[in-house]
Amino acid sequence: MSAILSANAELIITIVKIVLLLFIVLTVDAYLTWFERKLVAHIQSRWGPHRVGPHGLLQPLADGLKFLFKEDPTPAGVDKFVYFLAPLLALALALTSIAIIPFGPEPLRLFGREIYLGIAPPDLNIGILALFAITALGVYGVALAGWSSNNKYSLLGGLRSSAQMISYELALTMSVVGVLLMAGSFNLTKIIEAQGRHPEWGFLGWNIWPQILGFLCFFIAAIAETNRAPFDLPEAESELVAGFHTEYASFKFAMFFIAEYTSMTTISCLCSILFFGGWLSPFPASWTWTHYLPSVVLIPFGLWVIWDGIRYETIFGRVILPVVGTAITALGAAFVLYPGVNEFVQGPFWLLSKIFVFLFIYVWMRGTLPRFRYDQLMAFGWKLLLPISIVNVIVTSFVILAKMQWGGK
């Protein structure tokens, strides 16, 4: 038994990593719906979900159960094969793309092996290209769902989606070229390391400063690629009922939903990695006291959850919230007590914080911006984003060339 284990250790580690990441991503997706509903509600001066569990925290669970037990009718006249293929395709590709993201610099040393955070090997040469390849295929889920449903609103949604993808993919790819030129590699780990060339500069060394134009183009194009507001024309509810997923119910609808939230997470990861230094700390490397920041964030938050839980109106909340709060406080205290663990969590802590900020911006934009009109969408993509990202590439190349000529090195 142990012989089999040691012979296939890499395989087993990878499978365990895949299962773990799937579990984490699906949980994050579930709570992202809660986060979005809560945040949009507060933007609109409402309470949002707060009936199911304390602060509505069990709402995702209730939603999941509802998705599982609802009737799942197949409309008449659909193209059966494609109709069933589309949600599978959307979900599978969205989940695959997150496997390429590296989540931390230091490997976890366990059982005498180095286990890197993230499923793809850290020396994957085509990291960002592989991600773009998967996103490029992702459009088929939406387009085929729209076509196969035998419904004119769905078809229009699918059409809009494919036209939007073609238009914004160019800008998306061009806007990253500046970053790639500066790093000299497609590898995501190398792109992050290139931003940490000057450890004392802290956040001033990130790509966001020289590549601010590239970042703006990338973020806008990425929102369009993930079909999120204000670019959610494929499912515009005021015009197309529900767009491409009008005819999908129950778990097939949930699959599109999970796919959308997973791609949001992937894009947030990419934004942090390409432009905001990934797992690098925003402070100079010599400020070692900043290593206590994870605890400084976690302990007060945990204490607040306990304090909030004690005076919560339901008994269930009065029991469960202090327990959760104690767990969070204990986690923060553990980081202070074990310096080795604390060093290890620095990278993931900063990366996850940045991802959270981008997810917040995603929801914030949905809560505040009205939807584009279709011709505005096309004009914006072709006449503004694409030229700006091309200018960005040209300027970046000239600056790099000038540095090589006169920069000494």
Next chain:
Amino acid sequence: MGWEMTASLVVFFALAGLAVIGAVSLILQKHPIHSALSLIVVMVALAGLYLLLGAEFVAAVQIIVYGGAIMVLFVFVIMLLNAGVEEQTSISKLAGPPGLLLVVALAGFVTATIVRTTAGVQGSSQTGAMASTSGISNMLFRDFVYPFELTSFLILVAVMGATVLAQREKP
């Protein structure tokens, strides 16, 4: 040789089989969308074969450009025209025999080439520095820069021609 070689051979035959099945299905499918989907399968299988050859960049570009952009455009046009199931006509009597002859000739030619190669069947091989990103860019922008730019110019002319033709329809 040994175990690793056979593993890549298995992957090779799986991908090659997928590509062939996709190509046959592309012709046999009745509906244009199903044909387009089969073509996507062929494209992705080819990308896998490139990956097996160690040409990572070409594989990624194959999926991004052909699997993504171009095939999305195909699907878009088919959806826009709302094309239905193909109408079948009986095979033209004139085209039958010459077509069969061509198929036999092509199959014979391919078989002969495979039999004559001395290297034997290889699942994967190292294409070396030529297939790396810097190798490709060196070839495109240094060794073959004029043919490359001329090709781009040709494509630009085609795009402009299409635009002019489309504009003419307008009053």
